[in-house]
Amino acid sequence: MTEDQTPVIPELEGLVEKFTELLTGEATPERIEMVKIWCLYSHMQKVMPPLVQHWGSEPEHQEAKEKIRQIIDQLKRWNQEKNAK
Numbered sequence: 001m002t003e004d005q006t007p008v009i010p011e012l013e014g015l016v017e018k019f020t021e022l023l024t025g026e027a028t029p030e031r032i033e034m035v036k037i038w039c040l041y042s043h044m045q046k047v048m049p050p051l052v053q054h055w056g057s058e059p060e061h062q063e064a065k066e067k068i069r070q071i072i073d074q075l076k077r078w079n080q081e082k083n084a085k
Contacts, residue, residue: 025082
């Protein structure tokens, strides 16, 4: 994003919004942000597992690691609820 909060690539924002809607059933700003966090964290886990493991093992990152885990769990619940309909 630029300083005025305009997306650098608006089309990508649109793609993330649609992805969020298809994944969770709705594309609220909160859900979009959660999906971005999940996507980034999941990608880093796959590309550089040792880095993510090291980061997650540091005591000062335990709270952030737990928040990410909660985000992932919530996204899974929303996806399951959407698919159950």
